[in-house]
Amino acid sequence: MSQPIKSGRRTFLKSAAALSAIAAQAQLVAAGEKEPVRIAVVGTGARGCDLIRALTTIDGAEIVGLCDDYPPHLEQGVKFAGNNPRKFANYEELLDRVQPQAVIVATPLYLHSKMCLAALDAGCAVFCEKTMCHSVEEARQVAARVAEKKAVFQVGLQRRANAIYRQGLAMVQAGMLGQITTIKAQWHRHNSWRRPVPVPRGHEDYARLERRLNWRLYWDYSQGLMAELASHQLDIANWYLQTTPRRVLGAAGIDYWRDGREVYDNVFCIYEYEVAPQVAPTGINAAVTGDGKPYTARVTYSSIQSNQYEGASELIFGTRGTLFLTQKKGLFYREAGVDDPLWATDGRVAKDAALLTAGKTLKMTNDPWAHRGSPFEIDAEGDDTRDELVEFLNCVRTCDAQTICDATTGLRNAQTVLAANAAFKSGEAVLIDG
Amino acid sequence: MATLSSSGVHQTHLAMATEFDIWLPGDDLEHLDAVATRICEEIDRAERLLSRFDPASETYRINQQARERPLALSVELTGALRECRAAYRWTEGAFDVVTNPAGDRLGWDSIEFDDVARTVAIRAPSAMFDFGAYGKGYALDRAAEILAQYSVTNARLGGGGSSWLLRGSAARGSPWQVKIDSWDGAPFELFNGALSTSATFRGDVIDADTRTRWNPADARGHLQCTVSAQSAALAEIASTAGLVLGPAAVAGRMSAWQEQSGKRIKHALWLWGEPSQIHSLIFHARSQVP
Numbered sequence A: 001m002s003q004p005i006k007s008g009r010r011t012f013l014k015s016a017a018a019l020s021a022i023a024a025q026a027q028l029v030a031a032g033e034k035e036p037v038r039i040a041v042v043g044t045g046a047r048g049c050d051l052i053r054a055l056t057t058i059d060g061a062e063i064v065g066l067c068d069d070y071p072p073h074l075e076q077g078v079k080f081a082g083n084n085p086r087k088f089a090n091y092e093e094l095l096d097r098v099q100p101q102a103v104i105v106a107t108p109l110y111l112h113s114k115m116c117l118a119a120l121d122a123g124c125a126v127f128c129e130k131t132m133c134h135s136v137e138e139a140r141q142v143a144a145r146v147a148e149k150k151a152v153f154q155v156g157l158q159r160r161a162n163a164i165y166r167q168g169l170a171m172v173q174a175g176m177l178g179q180i181t182t183i184k185a186q187w188h189r190h191n192s193w194r195r196p197v198p199v200p201r202g203h204e205d206y207a208r209l210e211r212r213l214n215w216r217l218y219w220d221y222s223q224g225l226m227a228e229l230a231s232h233q234l235d236i237a238n239w240y241l242q243t244t245p246r247r248v249l250g251a252a253g254i255d256y257w258r259d260g261r262e263v264y265d266n267v268f269c270i271y272e273y274e275v276a277p278q279v280a281p282t283g284i285n286a287a288v289t290g291d292g293k294p295y296t297a298r299v300t301y302s303s304i305q306s307n308q309y310e311g312a313s314e315l316i317f318g319t320r321g322t323l324f325l326t327q328k329k330g331l332f333y334r335e336a337g338v339d340d341p342l343w344a345t346d347g348r349v350a351k352d353a354a355l356l357t358a359g360k361t362l363k364m365t366n367d368p369w370a371h372r373g374s375p376f377e378i379d380a381e382g383d384d385t386r387d388e389l390v391e392f393l394n395c396v397r398t399c400d401a402q403t404i405c406d407a408t409t410g411l412r413n414a415q416t417v418l419a420a421n422a423a424f425k426s427g428e429a430v431l432i433d434g
Numbered sequence B: 001m002a003t004l005s006s007s008g009v010h011q012t013h014l015a016m017a018t019e020f021d022i023w024l025p026g027d028d029l030e031h032l033d034a035v036a037t038r039i040c041e042e043i044d045r046a047e048r049l050l051s052r053f054d055p056a057s058e059t060y061r062i063n064q065q066a067r068e069r070p071l072a073l074s075v076e077l078t079g080a081l082r083e084c085r086a087a088y089r090w091t092e093g094a095f096d097v098v099t100n101p102a103g104d105r106l107g108w109d110s111i112e113f114d115d116v117a118r119t120v121a122i123r124a125p126s127a128m129f130d131f132g133a134y135g136k137g138y139a140l141d142r143a144a145e146i147l148a149q150y151s152v153t154n155a156r157l158g159g160g161g162s163s164w165l166l167r168g169s170a171a172r173g174s175p176w177q178v179k180i181d182s183w184d185g186a187p188f189e190l191f192n193g194a195l196s197t198s199a200t201f202r203g204d205v206i207d208a209d210t211r212t213r214w215n216p217a218d219a220r221g222h223l224q225c226t227v228s229a230q231s232a233a234l235a236e237i238a239s240t241a242g243l244v245l246g247p248a249a250v251a252g253r254m255s256a257w258q259e260q261s262g263k264r265i266k267h268a269l270w271l272w273g274e275p276s277q278i279h280s281l282i283f284h285a286r287s288q289v290p
């Protein structure tokens, strides 16, 4: 990584990031020559269809069965699959009749655990959409079954396959951010989060269909914004800090969309992590970590649905720099006023001499963001949804249980997000079981 | 985000370097708002399929990697390529999504597209797919499917002012009024249909413009072709080709176009000239079909 920095290019990480995308592609080519993986998709709603579309562009992926108990969605899935797979309304029947090698579970959250367990018991590899389960208890049960079966299991937290987030992690691990003390993440949108219902209000099926299609808005089926949105971003916190939080404080409410929903439309929380000191890298990144003792890092998270100004992003604040991350773009700002680490000075630290020049006058500015300086840009190519499936299929082919987001990672993610809901409901700080 | 008023839901949405404009008149605001959001998601999805600029789109991946080997295509991109290849043929090359970085239209000779096996390979080093305005039309057609799926009968969906898709009526059963900018013809009325305008401006130096094949006497100034058709993608295809070929050539081919498009092209209007003197020629396709 030092090479591109020395060249002074602002997009110095692009080539490195692109390398990981190319690597995933290359593995796939090799795997594509083998027998196709026989896959079934359970739940062919919005996300199920995203995954089906991505699968159809992957060599060596064969969709052999689809299951959805809502016929219009099942037909959508069949249309996108394009190869006329077998159709089912009942997932147990699908498992029994089709005996797929791998099953993708993309149903509402409350169904994940029972569908994953059935697929694992049928001997299948499982790709389960995030969040892993509706309760921590269920997630523990699924993780235990995965371990017992030594199964290939992956949770659909696709930032784990995204070249920008991987690049960010590499930068953290290389010490470029110094000690991470704080992370700020948010997903702010401006819409009701409601799906339309295909029959008019007053129709006898309206109430049933409304709950089915808007399952996200009701606690029986959903865990609200924390499970649907925050799970992605708090996974980044767990991943980058290499641990799970110890406790969470928070407040939430239904503040704007008072339309009969049960889940909050406005959530704010603070997580505390006990972080082990980073092992100081040697060589050009040396001397960039803290005092070597464990410390507390705090992660703030918010999601609102009445203003989209901040959008969705994560800011990773370290003593040496700040990473701004989104799925399509990363920016790295070096912390102003901090001594340049060796990597930024080409290995030369010239504090023992005074260099006399003609001098320079800086422009006066009232730009409130001037202290940030100009960032290094991180760009990458590729669709992380497709890439996470490529990685999953490679694990299925090689019977490699170490997927990019395994059951333990999924369980920790579920613990993290569900604890916030407990904190909102109780109004108290909630401890998270390590 | 949407603005809810007593008479309907209005929402604008940025995608495909265009501002989409969604107006759904009606009373059930919660329903219309949810449909408008669904339409925005669908437009974003179309962008992730067809954009050549989005590094996560399927088209971007094809443009980057299909030179090395044939790539598997999604059902949807296969469908879009099939429609574009057919249009390339029936417009005799005037509508072409195979381009190079300079924007030259290259034709399909260098493309190996198998729409049954759903694979594509690009055999010329600089060739790539650029769906251009077709992407907008494609997105509006998908949006129209959402309208039908959720029984929304009245809608005005716009793509950057040059593309409109109209459904049902504007208010109290009256048709939508369509006014073509830069033309002094009277507004016309439309209940259901799609409209697209392709335009170019010729300055003093016109010899470098190889994109149009017709040369009206006073070829300087504004050149425009507006088409109304049953689908928005078809309106984009026909207006692009109409701008390239000009009215005389299209008149001779209109029956064939009608045949090829399943009689879904309705009207075409050409405008050309300096702002002070705009010439026009309108063509009602139906009357030309025997």
Ligand SMILES: NC(=O)c1ccc[n+]([C@@H]2O[C@H](COP(=O)([O-])OP(=O)(O)OC[C@H]3O[C@@H](n4cnc5c(N)ncnc54)[C@H](O)[C@@H]3O)[C@@H](O)[C@H]2O)c1
Pocket (backbone or CB within 6 Å): A042, A043, A044, A045, A046, A047, A048, A067, A068, A069, A070, A073, A074, A089, A090, A091, A106, A107, A108, A109, A111, A129, A130, A131, A156, A157, A158, A212, A213, A215, A227, A228
């Ligand atoms: N990774 C991501 O970026 C991402 C994005 C969106 C959704 N998701 C996740 O995907 C999952 C599905 O979300 P969605 O937006 O597609 O919801 P959805 O409501 O659009 O789709 C869920 C589908 O499951 C079907 N279903 C419900 N009960 C069933 C049953 N008993 N048997 C078979 N099918 C059944 C429904 O009919 C529906 O078609 C959720 O867990 C969600 O969190 C992930």
